[in-house]
Amino acid sequence: MExxxxxxxxxxRLPRYHRYLGELMADGVERISSNELSxxxxxxxxxxxxxxxxxxxxxxxxxxxxxKYLYNEIGKILGLDQIHNMIIIGTGNLGxxxxxxxxxxDRGFILKGLFDVNPRLQGVAIRGVQVRLMxxxxxxxxxxxxxxAVLTIPKTKALEVANTLVNNxxxxxxxxxxxxxxxxxxxxxxxxxxxxxxxxxSYNISRYNGEHEKN
Amino acid sequence: MExxxxxxxxxxRLPRYHRYLGELMADGVERISSNELSxxxxxxxxxxxxxxxxxxxxxxxxxxxxxKYLYNEIGKILGLDQIHNMIIIGTGNLGxxxxxxxxxxDRGFILKGLFDVNPRLQGVAIRGVQVRLMxxxxxxxxxxxxxxAVLTIPKTKALEVANTLVNNxxxxxxxxxxxxxxxxxxxxxxxxxxxxxxxxxSYNISRYNGEHEKN
Numbered sequence: 001m002e003x004x005x006x007x008x009x010x011x012x013r014l015p016r017y018h019r020y021l022g023e024l025m026a027d028g029v030e031r032i033s034s035n036e037l038s039x040x041x042x043x044x045x046x047x048x049x050x051x052x053x054x055x056x057x058x059x060x061x062x063x064x065x066x067x068k069y070l071y072n073e074i075g076k077i078l079g080l081d082q083i084h085n086m087i088i089i090g091t092g093n094l095g096x097x098x099x100x101x102x103x104x105x106d107r108g109f110i111l112k113g114l115f116d117v118n119p120r121l122q123g124v125a126i127r128g129v130q131v132r133l134m135x136x137x138x139x140x141x142x143x144x145x146x147x148x149a150v151l152t153i154p155k156t157k158a159l160e161v162a163n164t165l166v167n168n169x170x171x172x173x174x175x176x177x178x179x180x181x182x183x184x185x186x187x188x189x190x191x192x193x194x195x196x197x198x199x200x201x202s203y204n205i206s207r208y209n210g211e212h213e214k215n
Numbered sequence: 216m217e218x219x220x221x222x223x224x225x226x227x228r229l230p231r232y233h234r235y236l237g238e239l240m241a242d243g244v245e246r247i248s249s250n251e252l253s254x255x256x257x258x259x260x261x262x263x264x265x266x267x268x269x270x271x272x273x274x275x276x277x278x279x280x281x282x283k284y285l286y287n288e289i290g291k292i293l294g295l296d297q298i299h300n301m302i303i304i305g306t307g308n309l310g311x312x313x314x315x316x317x318x319x320x321d322r323g324f325i326l327k328g329l330f331d332v333n334p335r336l337q338g339v340a341i342r343g344v345q346v347r348l349m350x351x352x353x354x355x356x357x358x359x360x361x362x363x364a365v366l367t368i369p370k371t372k373a374l375e376v377a378n379t380l381v382n383n384x385x386x387x388x389x390x391x392x393x394x395x396x397x398x399x400x401x402x403x404x405x406x407x408x409x410x411x412x413x414x415x416x417s418y419n420i421s422r423y424n425g426e427h428e429k430n
Contacts, residue, residue, distance in 0.1 A: 008415075012415060077418065094308070097309035174413060190412055194316070196230035199229070202363075205294055207221075208386075
């Protein structure tokens with residue numbers, strides 16, 4: 001498929017389309033109009049059409065969307081038809097939560113390694129993958145082709161570890177450390193800053209309170 | 216402070232300003248120009264000025280920003296000067312990770328309760344808060360004023376639990392369940408859909424691969 005430059009806002013909405021289409025498939029729905037999809041997802045039908053037109057459309061006039069076909073096509077756009085070897089650095093609660101999330105494996109994200117600084121975790125297995133200590137990381141990366149590293153470690157160590165990862169061939173980092181990683185431009189970084197999300201929530205509470213005081 | 220309707224994009228950037236200003240304070244920096252802040256944060260100085268102008272500015276020509284003052288003011292806008300009583304529903308790995316995150320308490324998010332369906336977790340204490348079983352939830356909500364509930368439970372149960380929360384006075388939900396909650400409009404919901412974030416990462420890997428194949 002020819003790809004133009006697609007805005008990150010559109011990309012950000014694709015996983016949600018994928019999720020709704022997956023649910024429709026599970027419900028046995030074979031096709032859906034953009035109006036119906038729009039009602040379910042609470043976005044306008046024109047938004048849906050515009051978003052999908054970025055990738056060539058997929059819809060047929062008067063027929064709507066073939067649910068399974070659209071699900072698969074969006075999956076391909078998202079790279080879910082590929083295998084992505086993944087390691088998790090930091091096997092605390094958050095790292096374990098991510099390691100235990102079976103759906104990642106179903107979508108091609110294959111957990112190949114777990115790492116931690118804590119010797120008490122060494123050898124503990126999560127979903128059949130044993131925790132290794134950090135001093136094994138470089139050697140492990142040289143022997144295994146790892147595409148994605150998940151960083152669930154404190155921010156003080158994050159940049160140093162990220163550099164080790166990148167220098168040993170890791171191309172993408174899913175970063176939960178509360179820091180912006182300054183890495184070479186060809187490294188793909190996706191940040192999840194949980195406390196920033198909580199602050200947005202708290203902003204919206206304050207704003208709501210403020211509006212109600214005025215009334 | 217008078218508030219106009221501020222876009223969620225601007226709000227989404229405020230926690231990051233807050234974080235950088237906090238780091239500057241920790242480094243003993245007392246004031247900073249928008250140009251310097253711009254270099255550190257890798258956003259344009261005009262973006263910074265525009266964002267902050269939404270709230271009245273804060274800068275002085277030729278002086279720049281007073282770091283501590285700006286940190287505190289942004290904190291107030293984000294509601295971090297308020298106390299927010301919080302409970303976590305779902306005390307698996309993710310719930311425990313969030314319960315253990317000390318920085319939330321420092322910012323006024325006070326953990327008041329932990330709930331789970333698993334009887335083996337009953338009475339287990341995390342940061343001094345004991346896990347209760349779900350059948351105690353309603354009674355707990357009637358006796359305690361809880362503003363924020365964190366949902367780290369499977370999506371199949373999320374809407375039912377969310378309705379119980381809202382019917383018992385909870386006003387804001389930090390939702391990690393992989394579902395869009397259809398709740399009354401005055402309930403504030405902030406979603407963290409982790410698998411959608413991972414899909415964005417994988418999209419960007421695929422796009423990068425695609426571009427390199429073309430060259």
